[in-house]
Amino acid sequence: MPSPPISLRSLDLHPSTRIPHGSITCFSMALLLQHALHLFFLLVPLRHHRTAAVQIATEFVYPNFTASSINYIEKDNIFLTSPSSIFSATLSSDAPQSPFIFSILHTPTSTVVWSANLGSPAPYTSVLSLSPAGLSISLSNGSLLWFTPPLPRPIAALRLLDSGNLLLLDDVNNSLWQSFEHPTDTLLSSQRLPVGASLSTSTGDYHLLVTADDAVLLWVNQQYWRLSADPRSIKYHHEPTSFMAANDSGLYLISATGRASYGLKLPNANHQFMRLESGGQFRFLDYSGNRSGLAEELLVPISACDLPLSCRALEVCTLQRKGITCNCPVSFAGSTAGGCVPADSSALASISNCAMEPAYRSLGNGVEYFANKFLKPSSSGGNLSSCQTLCSRNCSCLGFFYKNSSRSCFLVNNQIGSLLGSRNQEVFDSSEGYVKITALSQLGSSRSPNLIPILLTSIVVFLALLIAGIYWRRRKRMSGYRTSPKFVTLKLWASPTRDSIFTGDGFVSGDPDEICILDLPTRFTYAELIAATNNFRTKIGAGGFAEVFKGDLPDKTSVAVKRINGGASGIQGKKKEFLTEIAVIGSIHHVNLVRLRGFCAEGGHRLLVYDFMNRGSLDRSLFVPEAPLLEWDKRMNIAIGVARGLAYLHSGCDRKVIHCDIKPENILLHSSGSVKISDFGMAKLMSTDQSGLFTTMRGTRGYLAPEWLTNTAISDKTDVYSYGLVLLEIIRGRKNWSMVAEGWSIGSTGVGDIRYFPMIALEMHEKGRYLDLADRRLEGRVREEEVGKVVRVALCCLHEDPVRRPTMNEVAAMLDGTIAVEQPRPEGLGFLRVYGRGFLFSGESGKIKSSSSRSCSVFSQYLSSQEVSGPR
Structure with missing residues (x-):
């Protein structure tokens, strides 16, 4: 698959025309x-x-x-x-x-x-x-x-x-x-910005810097955006960046070999320049052709509250349907000089009065700092008091944020910007924020009354940990928290089994029930989740190992609570699934991956808490007749969102994550238009040099790749195959295996009451009849060339040889038009005809009947393989 269509010739900086001497x-x-x-x-x-x-x-x-x-x-x-x-x-x-x-x-x-x-x-x-x-x-x-x-x-x-x-x-x-x-604040379409170079505003507060592996936006050295983390970006290759440049298709980080590592596709192909505005936005602009102004194309960051000064200093920025609102935190008031200050006689500390003994003022609940989602913690494993001490010893520190779940300390140095309200915290876990102040009435005092709540909190936390330690030591069957400077360790069960599973910065090794995770999400008590779900009153989904209930946290945030329960696979399978899901989703964040807000591991209870997606799973929108019809553009947004989420799992994480169970039931939708991949219980985490050979089959019947049956190494291309099957269901609006007669004739079997849609898609592709494959409920509200493009992408994903399948980065790029769509290879798709013609279904029993003795031995295994995962 070629890199995106960027012409290096068009970026040549050396003139070839000689001076007319x-x-x-x-x-x-x-x-x-x-x-x-x-x-x-x-x-x-x-x-x-x-x-x-x-x-x-x-x-x-x-x-x-x-x-x-x-x-x-x-x-x-x-x-x-x-x-x-x-x-x-x-x-x-x-x-x-x-x-x-x-x-x-x-x-x-x-x-x-x-x-x-x-x-x-x-x-x-x-x-x-x-x-x-x-x-x-x-x-x-x-x-x-x-x-x-x-x-x-x-x-x-x-x-x-x-x-x-x-x-x-x-x-x-x-x-x-x-x-x-020598760029200033603007980058033209034929201009390169090499590694180490930057764009800057006239005041010098904001910079767009190109690094060896990314492009980042900085405000007084505090990062607030990076290209690789933008939900619209696509990752192509793992090569160091040489320069950043743009062409008619978008903005790219280009390596010395001329290949793109990351790209950001533009909405149309007429952009001319990019500008770093005085407020910190990086705009992609198009010349209007007259003196009336410019037509804006694209803006980063996406959210208005992601800017360092979306509001004034220390004001809380909250997104509304129309614009934003800015308010001071509790115990703070607006200042005539701008921003927020303590409501009493205290004053905010500054670098210049570092010699004074500082005190600290809490910013209240539900606020976060914009830079923390890109910032590595200044320390891990300590308590709130140690985080405060770390800030007190640093003259440039003006405040800090402490996360109880991971015991991570984040310092705010040199200058403080605006804060984020709880509605904007899609990639944050809850934390406590404090700003350094100077009590004017006690300039010579070594302590401030505002330090008392912090000390009391520290004492309570210490006593709780001490009591918990004594309790768990008496119970040799279980272990509680063990902390180190880097990891939080959970021992959830005792088991003699050895089966290592790797996770990003943590691991499950030796004892498979021991897991170490950096920046662990919030831990809930079982009583808290009983209260949140009203004693598990509203069930919204169920599967082989779990039930999912709707709940509401005390801050009125709606969540989905997944309760791991008993099943045919036994307790050991449940334990591994629970460990794996925390390890995977707890350490990665992407706009197209459902966010794990927290978990519960108390006694025999194992629960996971996710953001609530109010439109449920994709299968309901596609396959339930009473559900509102998904128009073609919404289907494509869903397809691209899922592709980008999988691309992030495969190539955007420290370790490659293979989901292993991609199906419509595990794709969640929200009325806002967002789409997220869920259910990581079957996921496999691999290092880049692992073969990927699994010993246990994973996945769901009807979405399994052929390599599960042939002892072929399992890789990220296994997810690509499952995605191709889902993409066909998105096109047709029906399950790939259907008992509904639609007039299809399956080969020479003469069977008219069943169909295998991937085989029909292949036959219609060969005939060029793409519009016949689209959901008939769309009634012509889609063009044939649009359907044809998506069908070709789906068939490319279904090649029997995993090597011939595109990567998910390439799939996302083909669907959004960044790169040209490849042609599927007929010789790699012949097995679809065997699947389609090899079996008849009995509508009463649901059992598989073979019409081909030669294929029965292999394909009956494929079609009847154990369904180890169900809807979540």
């Missing part, structure tokens, strides 16, 4: 005239300047050239244009006789795309000069305001290209300096 001689006379005119402008009173006529150069100007906002005022201060007049070099100013900025403009829209002195506008009497030594802006007293660095050779010309790149050239047309290598 013959024009230099002709230009010498014009140059003398220009100097004379310049002298004339300096001597004639200002009121006569508007009558002067100054020629605007095209593409080239040459040394000893000067320009000022006085002599080019009639030309909108433009002194040079690119060959096609797309871009122009100008001394931009807001009004006559006002300071100017040496800039490159997009001429049709007067949009500034590069600036030399953005943070230091030059007085209108200043002069821009081009000499053999360089380009500079000099003040009226002769001092330099801005200048290019020393160059290895004399300058022969200044050139402006139609790409927007401004170059200084030597006498053989080699580039000595170019504006593309």
